Amino acid sequence: MSTPAEQSPTSRRSNAPRDLDMASLKALAHPLRVKILNTLSQFGPQTACSLGELLDESSGSTSYHLRQLAKHRLVEEIEGKGTTRERWWQRTPGGINIPSSRSFSSPDMVEAVRLIDRNYAAYRSELLAEFTRYGDDVLDLDWAQASSSGTATLPMNSTQLADYVEKINEYSRTLLDQIKAVGELEGQRAVQIHINAFPILDPRLDAFPEPAEVPTNPTEEQS
Structure with missing residues (x-):
């Protein structure tokens, strides 16, 4: 699975997405660090203090995780802005590609990638849920009419799906580059675009793992 990460809304440099190495994946495999990246994408540059307020975390915690992300070029300090006490x-401009967990044989790496995927999926679901619940109440009509949430379900084989995803991604990159080239415009706000394409699991065809057994407490059995 490839997960292209969003770019900062203040960034206009056109950088090709980079594949994360094992060290970077391990560094990103933390729920708060994924939240930090997503928050910087959604709200633009922040300090450790303002991130703490947005995420309900201490500034000491966000400062630590920012430094860890910076070691792997996932975030960067804005030169010439702020002070030594308020950075x-x-x-970091450009997207990132998260490889499939099946690319690794190490259980630690498999779990790291799966954790990153779960955190990104949870964030996307949260934003979509907020939009569907509150969007009509807080957004102007033109934003509501410009938005879209659609689903298409049809049979494909894996080759067709791969071809579809490749063409969608190519066209999406072209459109995004055109939008970025325009620069800042009045009335802009962060917009997140979800293009999900995946096979639907079928319990009639797919062997789902058995749920782990929950050990019983001998003391409770005797009571």
């Missing part, structure tokens, strides 16, 4: 951070 401003942004997403």
